[in-house]
Amino acid sequence: xxxxxxxxxxxxxxxxxxxxxxxxxxxxxxxxxxxxxxxxxxxxxxxxxxxxxxxxxxxxxxxxxxxxxxxxxxxxxxxxxxxxxxxxxxxxxxxxxxxxxxxxxxxxxxxxxxxxxxxxxxxxxxxxxxxxxxxxxxxxxxxxxxxxxxxxxxxxxxxxxxxxxxxxxxxxxxxxxxxxxxxxxxxxxxxxxxxxxxxxxxxxxxxxxxxxxxxxxxxxxxxxxxxxxxxxxxxxxxxxxxxxxxxxxxxxxxxxxxxxxxxxxxxxxxxxxxxxxxxxxxxxxxxxxxxxxxxxxxxxxxxxxxxxxxxxxxxxxxxxxxxxxxxxxxxxxxxxxxxxxxxxxxxxxxxxxxxxxxxxxxxxxxxxxxxxxxxxxxxxxxxxxxxxxxxxxxxxx
Amino acid sequence: xxxxxxxxxxxxxxxxxxxxxxxxxxxxxxxxxxxxxxxxxxxxxxxxxxxxxxxxxxxxxxxxxxxxxxxxxxxxxxxxxxxxxxxxxxxxxxxxxxxxxxxxxxxxxxxxxxxxxxxxxxxxxxxxxxxxxxxxxxxxxxxxxxxxxxxxxxxxxxxxxxxxxxxxxxxxxxxxxxxxxxxxxxxxxxxxxxxxxxxxxxxxxxxxxxxxxxxxxxxxxxxxxxxxxxxxxxxxxxxxxxxxxxxxxxxxxxxxxxxxxxxxx
Ligand SMILES: Cc1ncc(COP(=O)(O)O)c(C=O)c1O
Numbered sequence: 001x002x003x004x005x006x007x008x009x010x011x012x013x014x015x016x017x018x019x020x021x022x023x024x025x026x027x028x029x030x031x032x033x034x035x036x037x038x039x040x041x042x043x044x045x046x047x048x049x050x051x052x053x054x055x056x057x058x059x060x061x062x063x064x065x066x067x068x069x070x071x072x073x074x075x076x077x078x079x080x081x082x083x084x085x086x087x088x089x090x091x092x093x094x095x096x097x098x099x100x101x102x103x104x105x106x107x108x109x110x111x112x113x114x115x116x117x118x119x120x121x122x123x124x125x126x127x128x129x130x131x132x133x134x135x136x137x138x139x140x141x142x143x144x145x146x147x148x149x150x151x152x153x154x155x156x157x158x159x160x161x162x163x164x165x166x167x168x169x170x171x172x173x174x175x176x177x178x179x180x181x182x183x184x185x186x187x188x189x190x191x192x193x194x195x196x197x198x199x200x201x202x203x204x205x206x207x208x209x210x211x212x213x214x215x216x217x218x219x220x221x222x223x224x225x226x227x228x229x230x231x232x233x234x235x236x237x238x239x240x241x242x243x244x245x246x247x248x249x250x251x252x253x254x255x256x257x258x259x260x261x262x263x264x265x266x267x268x269x270x271x272x273x274x275x276x277x278x279x280x281x282x283x284x285x286x287x288x289x290x291x292x293x294x295x296x297x298x299x300x301x302x303x304x305x306x307x308x309x310x311x312x313x314x315x316x317x318x319x320x321x322x323x324x325x326x327x328x329x330x331x332x333x334x335x336x337x338x339x340x341x342x343x344x345x346x347x348x349x350x351x352x353x354x355x356x357x358x359x360x361x362x363x364x365x366x367x368x369x370x371x372x373x374x375x376x377x378x379x380x381x382x383x384x385x386x387x388x389x390x391x392x393x394x395x396x397x
Numbered sequence: 398x399x400x401x402x403x404x405x406x407x408x409x410x411x412x413x414x415x416x417x418x419x420x421x422x423x424x425x426x427x428x429x430x431x432x433x434x435x436x437x438x439x440x441x442x443x444x445x446x447x448x449x450x451x452x453x454x455x456x457x458x459x460x461x462x463x464x465x466x467x468x469x470x471x472x473x474x475x476x477x478x479x480x481x482x483x484x485x486x487x488x489x490x491x492x493x494x495x496x497x498x499x500x501x502x503x504x505x506x507x508x509x510x511x512x513x514x515x516x517x518x519x520x521x522x523x524x525x526x527x528x529x530x531x532x533x534x535x536x537x538x539x540x541x542x543x544x545x546x547x548x549x550x551x552x553x554x555x556x557x558x559x560x561x562x563x564x565x566x567x568x569x570x571x572x573x574x575x576x577x578x579x580x581x582x583x584x585x586x587x588x589x590x591x592x593x594x595x596x597x598x599x600x601x602x603x604x605x606x607x608x609x610x611x612x613x614x615x616x617x618x619x620x621x622x623x624x625x626x627x628x629x630x631x632x633x634x635x636x637x638x639x640x641x642x643x644x645x646x647x648x649x650x651x652x653x654x655x656x657x658x659x660x661x662x
Contacts, residue, residue: 006530014531016499018456020551020576022528023558162462168453175455180577182553278500278526279453291474292504293452 002312007196010318012311015195017175017281024182029197031102036204041097048093049208052126053083055090057209059216059372064342071362072226072369076345077213077241079376086348086377087209087237088119092188094205096123099186106130106185110174112139112167112233113303113350114146115377116190121155123188131155134173136165139302145381164296167233167306171280191234192310195281199310206240213372214244223370227251229361230374231353232271232324233303235310237376242322251323254313255357257299258326266298269326270309271317284311300329300389301349303377331356333389336379348377349385400492400520401545401568404443405603405624412661415625416441416616417605418632418652419496421448421464423473425636427481432645433636438491440649441656445485446523446627449478449497456525458580460630463637475501475510479517486518494547494568496523499535507535511542521545521568529565536565552576552592556599563600569625572596574608581630582609585619593622617658628655 002009007029015025035041049055057078066074079087092109099107107124108131111117117133124131133150137159140147150157163169171194178187189198192206210228217225228245230238232254242252259267267273274285279294287295287307297307316322327335332349335356339347347355354373365371379386398406408415418437422430434445450468454461475497482493495514502510502524514522521544527535529548539546545567550559553576563570574589575582586592589606597604606619607627616626635647 015528016526016531017528018525018551019528019549019558019562020456020553020573022530023551023553023555163452172453172455176458176578179456182576277503280455281526288500288504290504291476292501293469293474294500 002315003196003200009312009315012282012284012314013196013199014283015281016278016283017195018179020179021182025195025197032098032197032201035098035101045094045097049090053089053093054081055208056212056216057081059213062343065339068338068342069358069362072365072371073367074358075217075370075372077209077372077374079209079237079374080345080348080351080378084115084119084122085380086115086119087206087240088116088190089122090208090240091190091202091205091236092116092119092123095186095188095201096127096129100127100129102186104184104186106181107188108132108134108174108177108185109188109190110134110167110170111190112170112305113301113348114139114143114150114381115303117155117157118146118149118153120188121150121153124155125153132158132177134158134160134170134177136160136167136170138165139167142302142385143381166297166302168294168297175280191236192239192312193234193280193282193284193308199282199312202236203239203243203312206236207243209237209240209374210242210244213241217370217372221370224248224250225370225372226365227253227361227371229253229255229354229357229371231255231304231350231376232309232313233306233350234308235313237374239310239312241372241374252316252321253357253361254322254324255353256324256326257301257304257353258328259298261328262326265295267326268297268299268304268306270307271313271324272326276314279308282311284314285309300332300385301353303348303350304353325357327353327356329389333386336386345375346379347375348379349382351376399543399545399568400490401444404492405569408443414620414623414659415443415605416652416656416659417444417446417607417625417627418442419446419448419627419629420632420636421450421461421468422478422481423450423468423471424464424633425467426471427473427477429644431481431484433648434485435488436645436649437652438489440652442491442652444492444494444625446494446496447478447482449475449495449501451498451501454498456578458578458630460581460633461579464633475505479513479519482514482519483517492520493518494521494523495519496525499524499527507538511538511544514544515542519544521547523547523549523571525549529562547571549573550596552586559596559599563602566602569603569605570600571627572604572606574606574610577608579608579630581611581634585609585615589619590622593619597622613654613658616655620659626659
């Protein structure tokens with residue numbers, strides 16, 4: 001199974017980091033490989049996932065949404081019901097337990113939507129570790145609720161003023177912190193991007209999503225799904241859902257953020273409209289100008305507002321193992337409304353991208369087919385932003 | 398003999414150490430960089446390091462980040478820096494090293510970068526986000542064009558990696574003085590001299606130290622343990638603050654002051 005021992009998925013991945021961090025990445029890989037398979041670690045993680053996170057999350061048959069769209073049976077994997085309200089906790093818990101065993105006393109993380117920051121702050125509180133979260137000031141404005149949550153959990157939110165003041169810049173600052181404090185600090189990277197071994201570690205900790213969904217659907221229907229759909233920012237909730245199905249004849253669809261449209265300069269559709277290069281330690285697709293400078297991304301969903309993507313997705317794209325598509329801010333808002341009205345579930349704006357794509361996908365399937373969509377997070381954090389956006393677009397009722 | 402090697406050899410014969418100043422190319426514009434480079438060469442610099450602007454310089458502190466941004470606002474990118482090197486080469490024989498992040502080099506093309514760099518009189522590259530594990534393709538391109546790939550070693554590297562880095566590097570090994578990013582510091586790590594002695598015992602190539610070094614006193618303290626000293630942010634701060642002839646004069650005087658303790662006695 002990939003990655004190979006150089007941390008590569010085909011030509012993608014690798015470790016393009018300053019020398020200062022190389023020993024830390026090697027140490028992390030070594031610690032991960034020895035610790036995560038031990039019975040003791042697995043039991044500890046399983047216990048926390050069940051009693052603390054509330055797993056397994058339900059696989060919910062969305063009858064009304066299915067009827068509304070008139071195609072396949074749509075099942076929703078309810079990561080929004082995990083503790084802290086998104087899939088991010090699966091990863092932060094795993095990395096937190098690992099960091100504690102490595103003797104690290106401090107956790108740092110970057111955050112866009114604030115969900116990964118909240119999930120890291122939560123685990124830091126739980127495990128008694130100190131915690132600093134880097135967040136762009138634009139995102140601090142957009143996701144105030146999550147900033148308050150992180151503060152209440154005892155973490156320090158460090159505002160980042162550089163660049164587009166969003167996720168990419170927060171990640172730059174988190175890496176700079178790690179370069180400086182690497183001896184006692186563990187960097188809890190929030191998605192399947194960044195240098196090896198992060199894409200592997202985060203995928204493995206998120207793979208619980210697909211493992212559960214597969215078992216839940218089999219017990220209920222005895223079948224495999226035809227198709228899996230998930231939004232892609234860095235790609236962790238998507239990879240988490242896909243991974244357990246990688247050797248099956250199941251179609252994978254990753255939905256990126258088209259922002260104002262992929263033919264404008266205001267989008268985050270890295271796989272759909274980007275090109276290959278190196279960002280934040282990995283060779284993958286990214287958004288860049290002809291000189292290799294990284295371009296600012298845009299999405300209404302802060303968790304998707306990132307000009308890079310995990311290297312395994314880049315590999316999946318080139319292999320044709322997964323398809324990547326993009327939906328606009330406006331479509332995502334429609335997706336938000338659709339799920340809220342039909343099922344009584346407010347999705348995170350990120351997840352609303354996956355929901356929105358179901359409208360385009362549904363006509364390809366019949367009622368015998370099953371599609372699982374990952375509801376990566378809940379929408380409480382987004383209600384202000386959604387209200388504001390709907391007012392602007394005149395869609396408010 | 399490559400220019401960098403020759404400089405270290407000549408300095409050694411004279412009992413001197415190398416002063417290696419860094420500025421970001423195009424900060425605030427290319428004409429200023431050219432004037433500064435020539436002034437530094439005239440006032441005691443032995444090797445020049447020119448930064449290639451990049452949008453996301455993640456090994457750099459606020460000073461060099463801001464310099465990179467100022468240069469990018471002037472539209473400066475790798476090709477301009479290569480041309481600037483060519484102009485400098487027409488006027489001085491001082492070794493020129495470009496310090497740039499990997500993605501702009503990758504997008505320009507590894508072979509194209511190396512060949513054009515060589516044609517413009519560039520002697521080496523420092524690529525801070527390209528550790529030896531990932532450097533294979535670049536090293537091939539660079540070696541073919543006779544461009545030195547200069548590796549960084551860090552306080553976290555450990556003896557085994559430092560030995561490897563010392564074997565792979567060309568020109569000199571660049572030891573990062575602090576566990577951290579670039580930026581002028583008033584105090585260097587207490588154990589820096591001990592670390593330098595250890596590195597010295599592990600590698601055969603010339604050894605330079607950089608990151609955080611900002612005063613002639615610090616340079617004097619480190620000189621006995623290295624073959625060269627890199628000073629970056631402390632110069633870039635002056636570029637940010639001053640303009641025109643005043644800037645050139647001030648940087649020239651600063652270079653002279655930094656070089657003094659490196660001249661031996
Ligand atoms: C709810 C939610 N979904 C999705 C994402 C996007 O990340 P990824 O693509 O890694 O799942 C985020 C990121 O913040 C998020 O908060």
